Amino acid sequence: MLYYLFDFLERNFETPVASLFQFISFRAGLAIILSLIISMLLGGKIIRWLQRQQVGESVRDLGLKGQKEKEGTPTMGGIIILMAILIPCLLVAKLHNIYILLMLIATTWMGTIGFVDDYIKVFKKDKKGLSGKFKILGQVVLGLIVALTMLFSNDVVVQMPLEKAQARNFEIVKTVSSDQGVQNAYVKTSITNVPFLKDREFDYAGVFRFIGDNGQKFVWILFVPFVIFVVTAVSNAANLTDGLDGLATGVSAIMGVALGGLAYVSGNTLMADYLNILYLPGAGELVIFAACFLGACIGFLWYNSYPAEVFMGDTGSLALGSIIAVMGFLVRMEFLIPILCGVFLIENLSVVLQVAYFKRTKKKYGEGRRIFLMSPIHHHFQKKGMHESKIVIRFWIVAILLAVLTLITLKVR
Numbered sequence: 532m533l534y535y536l537f538d539f540l541e542r543n544f545e546t547p548v549a550s551l552f553q554f555i556s557f558r559a560g561l562a563i564i565l566s567l568i569i570s571m572l573l574g575g576k577i578i579r580w581l582q583r584q585q586v587g588e589s590v591r592d593l594g595l596k597g598q599k600e601k602e603g604t605p606t607m608g609g610i611i612i613l614m615a616i617l618i619p620c621l622l623v624a625k626l627h628n629i630y631i632l633l634m635l636i637a638t639t640w641m642g643t644i645g646f647v648d649d650y651i652k653v654f655k656k657d658k659k660g661l662s663g664k665f666k667i668l669g670q671v672v673l674g675l676i677v678a679l680t681m682l683f684s685n686d687v688v689v690q691m692p693l694e695k696a697q698a699r700n701f702e703i704v705k706t707v708s709s710d711q712g713v714q715n716a717y718v719k720t721s722i723t724n725v726p727f728l729k730d731r732e733f734d735y736a737g738v739f740r741f742i743g744d745n746g747q748k749f750v751w752i753l754f755v756p757f758v759i760f761v762v763t764a765v766s767n768a769a770n771l772t773d774g775l776d777g778l779a780t781g782v783s784a785i786m787g788v789a790l791g792g793l794a795y796v797s798g799n800t801l802m803a804d805y806l807n808i809l810y811l812p813g814a815g816e817l818v819i820f821a822a823c824f825l826g827a828c829i830g831f832l833w834y835n836s837y838p839a840e841v842f843m844g845d846t847g848s849l850a851l852g853s854i855i856a857v858m859g860f861l862v863r864m865e866f867l868i869p870i871l872c873g874v875f876l877i878e879n880l881s882v883v884l885q886v887a888y889f890k891r892t893k894k895k896y897g898e899g900r901r902i903f904l905m906s907p908i909h910h911h912f913q914k915k916g917m918h919e920s921k922i923v924i925r926f927w928i929v930a931i932l933l934a935v936l937t938l939i940t941l942k943v944r
Contacts, residue, residue, distance in 0.1 A: 533622045534558065555815055558623045559791070559822035565619035566826025574611045574834050578841045581605035584654075595905075595913045604839060607649045608831065609847025612780075613642045615827035616820075616854075624819040629686035630861050634820045634854065637673055641766060641853040644669040645845035660845070670766055670853070674759030677857050681758075682751055688717040689863075690800070690810045702747075709800075717812060721750045723863040724808050726870075726940040732809070733866070761868060762856045768875035769852025771882060771907050776839035777832055778909060778923045782874050782930040783851045784828035789871055789934040790858045791821030796941065797862045806941045809863050817858060824854060837920045867940060873933040874926055881908035 534552050541549035551557045582605055616638055624631045648661035681687050685704050693714040696703055701718040708714055721735040735757075736750040773779035796802040798815025831847070834840045843851075852875065859868045869876055885906040893899035904914035912922045 532626070534625055552623070555795070555818050559818050562619045562623050562819050562822035563826040565622065566615045566823050567830045569618055570611050570615035570827055570830025571833050573614060574608075574830065574841070577611050578605055578608070578834060581607060581841065595910065601839070601842075604842055606653060606842040606844040607646070607846050608835065608841035609642065609645060609649075609843040609845070609850060611834070611841070612827045612831050612843060612847045613638065613850060615830050616823045619826065620820055620823045624823075625816050628813055628816040629680070629684060630814055630817050631820060633677060633680060633857065633861060634817065636676060637853050637857045638850055640673050641669065642846055642850040645847065645849035648849075649844040649846050666849070667763065670763040671759050673853060673857070674762040675755060677762070677860060678751070678755040678758035681860065682721065682754060683719075685719065686813070687719075687861075688812060689720050689722065690715050690717055690812050692716070721747070721754055722809065723865060726864075726867050727943060758860055761860070761865060762853055764879065765856035765868065765872055765875060766849050766852035768872065768879040769855070770845060770848040772875055772878045772909070773843060773848040774907060775909050775913075775919050775923050776837040777835050778926055779848055779851065780828050780832050780835050780843065781923065781927045783855065784825055784832070785927065785930040785934050786855050786871055787821050787824040787828060789937050790855065790862070791818050791825065792938055793862045793864050793867075793941075794818050794821055794858070797864075808941065811863065814862055817861060821858070837923065867937050870933055870940070871937040874930050878907040878909065881906045881911070 537546070537549035537552040540546040541553075617635065620631065620635065626632070644661070644666060648666065651657050652660040688704050690707070691701075693703075693706055693716045696716040696718045701716075701720045704717040704719060706714055706716050722732045723735070725731045725733045735754045736747045738753055739747075739749045742749065769779055769783065772782060794814055794817035796806055797808060797811045798813065798817065800810050803810035828851075831843065835843065855872060856868065859865050859871070881903055884902055888902050889899040903911040905911050909922055909926065913919065
């Protein structure tokens with residue numbers, strides 16, 4: 532909203548300061564500041580309100596050191612994260628931008644589902660919360676919206692030389708001329724970036740090449756389920772990671788920085804050309820959303836760092852995971868998600884392996900055995916006697932390494 536106000540002031544009154552809002556870097560910096568202020572100022576009030584409502588965490592005794600001290604800590608703190616993302620984004624982002632609209636939908640939609648789950652657990656005193664099938668349904672709907680928008684919206688396009696677009700028989704939305712007079716085309720296509728390989732793109736429609744020219748019509752058969760699977764997997768993995776004070780929040784903030792970098796280079800024609808990746812007109816606006824996301828996560832750490840004054844609950848964790856997955860697809864870097872979200876992946880795999888091995892050994896030996904002392908894997912280290920803060924910081928360090936690796940893949944091709 533502020534963007535449109537200052538744009539109006541610049542065009543009609545030539546207000547000098549108003550021109551700053553045309554720069555993504557300025558608006559991104561402002562978004563971080565606003566997110567931090569909102570999360571820190573409103574966070575305390577929300578926590579006190581939650582305490583008055585007696586919205587406290589009920590903790591099962593799992594024999595973990597310091598676990599019982601968490602009893603009664605307010606949950607549903609994800610409300611703070613959602614407000615610190617949505618309010619600054621509405622203020623400084625271009626709200627007509629399709630990428631911003633999709634991110635706002637993803638944040639609101641999954642935040643609402645997580646809120647309903649927390650509400651049932653806390654206010655209705657039903658520890659099961661929202662039925663798992665309804666959570667999955669919500670994730671499926673979000674994946675469906677994102678996938679179909681990417682496939683069929685004329686606002687989600689890739690820019691490439693006109694000759695290349697014509698040679699590959701892509702659907703051309705419009706043609707544009709560069710400053711050098713080169714004819715480029717905005718095309719509808721299902722191609723995406725492939726990491727580590729130079730001059731390589733993966734076209735989902737290529738899987739149906741055997742059909743002939745009609746292959747593009749069937750691309751949704753592959754792309755839609757893939758988006759749904761990744762969104763669901765990352766969202767649930769973020770939920771599993773939210774088990775120690777500041778763990779999921781800090782790791783998500785680090786991923787947000789990397790995603791902001793990917794959005795910036797994908798939405799900048801010079802950087803995209805230099806790095807030999809797809810140029811996505813309008814995707815640079817995702818830098819603003821990534822800045823809001825980063826500020827919200829860091830601001831929430833003010834209260835969520837050890838010892839936590841509030842937990843995010845499913846309101847926050849489901850939204851954080853979905854945001855990361857959706858943004859990965861929008862910048863067409865989805866094949867980098869396993870690297871960037873490596874901490875989430877390890878947490879998820881630890882649970883899957885633990886359950887599968889327990890069932891297999893119980894069937895074979897009559898008694899279930901375990902790979903880890905406890906899963907998710909952060910609890911394994913707790914069982915080994917490692918302090919909670921040390922585990923969290925080490926996981927942050929791993930997340931930083933993975934984020935840097937994700938970014939350098941742009942050059943390692």
